[in-house]
Amino acid sequence: MAVDPICKMDVDEKNAKWVSEYQGKKYYFCAPGCKKQFDENPEKYAEE
Secondary structure: OEEOOOOOOEEOOOOOOEEEEEOOEEEEEOOHHHHHHHHHOHHHHOOO
16 A cells, blocks of 8 residues: 555555656555645655
8 A cells, every 4th residue: 555645545556546756756646636736846745
């Protein structure tokens, strides 16, 4: 399970509808709003 970096919900990578890639790492989201928020400011939410 991945963790949505915005709301911290668990997200199943196999069934995730919303995915972003930032600096070579994939991030999974529970909803389009979380993906949008991440995409607007990925450095704020991306793990180091």
